[in-house]
Amino acid sequence: MHCGKNASLICTITCCVVLTLSSPLQAENWPSWRGPTQNGISTEKGIPTEFAGEENKNVAWKVALPGPAGATPVVWGDRIFLTSPVVEYFVNEDGVKAPKEQPQPLMLMCFDTSGKELWSRQIAESDQTARGDEGNAASPSPVTDGEHVWSFMGTGDLACFDFEGNEIWSFNVQDRYGKFDIQFGMTSTPVVEGDYLYMAILHGSMSSGETGYAKIIRINKRTGKANYAVDRPSEATYENTHSYASPILYQDDHQKYLIVHGGDYTTAHHLEDGSEIWRVGDMNPEENYNRYLRFVASPSYGDGVVVCPTAKNGPVVCVDANSKGNVTHNKKFELWRADKTTDVPSPLVHDGLTYICRQDGNVFCVESRSGEEVYPLQKTHRQRHRASPILVDGHIYLTARDGRITVFKTGREFEIVAENNLGEDMSSSPVVSNGVMYLRSFGHLWAIKK
Incomplete structure (x- = not known):
C-alpha cells in the first residue's frame, strides 16, 4: 500500500485494521488436555455452536486416524499433536469388522493446521484395552511447550520430541520407578511447567488391606533425568488405590502448585520439592467404605477455589485455593460438599459458577464459593459422557460417547443452543486454538471453523 505524506496517519490506521481483521481475535495455543490454564476454558471468540451433521456444517476438514483413543489433541501454532x-x-465369521488380537503400535502423530500429516513416531506397542473399547494404552494426552512435545503411554513409555519429530530422549517409567498395577491401565497425562515435567502415578494392589503405591515425580523436561520422586501417602485400599485422573497445575496471580487426585484424597503440592500444602479427604467415608470408588475425573479450579469430584455416588468437595494442612471438614477451608458428582467428566469453574456435568448427561450448577444451587439437574443428550467439557465464548461444549456434542449457555439460566452429531464415537475432550475447534473422534481428527 502506497501512502502520500498527508495520508500517512490514515494509512497506518488502515493497515492496523487490516492486520487485526485478518487474524483470529484472542488467538491462543492449547498445550495440554485441559487448555492453556488447565481448567478447560478458552478465551477465543467466534467458534461455531452448530457444526457437522449430514451437511458437514462448519467442518473445515477431517482426516482419518489409524485407531481409536480418548487422548485429547494439543495445538501450538500450526502444529497439532495427538496419540493413537x-x-x-478383519471381518469375522459373522461378517462383523473386528480388531486383530495382536500388539498395536502406539504412535505420536503430528499434523499441520490444514490437516496434513507431517510425521508420526512409534513410542511403544500394546494390546491393552479397557472396558471394551473405552480405553487403551494411548489414553494419556501429549503436552507441549512450543519447542518440544512429550508423549506418555499406558505402557510407561515416556518420550520427548522436537517439532520436526526428532527424538530428544525416552525411557520407561516402570523401569525407573516400579511396575504398574492398575486395573484399567495408566491414563494420567503429565504436566509441563518451567523446566520440568510433573507426573502423578497412583496405583497398587487390589488385595484386601494392602496400601497402594503412589508417587509424585518431577523430571527435567530437556534431558529426561530424574529430579525427585516423593511418596504421596493414603490409607486407600482395594481398587481405590487406582487413580485414572491427571494432575492439574493450579495457577493464579500469587501462586502455582500441583493438584493430585486419587486414593480417597485430593492433595496440593509445592512444585519445588513435591511436599504437601493441603489435602482434603472423607471422599469415601470409612463407615460405608466403597471398595471401587476410584477417581477418574480431575479437579478443576477458578474463582479462588478447587473443585474436587469423585465417582459413582461419591461427593464433590470444594476447598479454598489458599488452604493449608488437612482441611477435611474444616469450615475455614472446606467450603462445601455436594452429594452428586461427575464420575468421568471434570467440572468447570468460571465467573462465580461451577458446572457439574455428570456422566449420564445431566448438568447442574452451583455458586463456586458457597455451593448454593443455581439450577438443579438439567438433561442433555442421554448417553455416557467420557470427555470433559470446555467453555468458549459464553458456551459450554459437552461431548457424549456417541459423538453428540451439546452446546449450552453459561450463566444462571440453563439453555441449550445446539446439539451436534459427528456420527462417530468420541471420548476425547474438544480443544480450541487460533480460531478453530479440533475434535478427535474414534475415526477422525476434525477441524471446526466458521
Missing part, C-alpha cells in the same frame, strides 16, 4: 494406536481389522 494403529489398529488392523
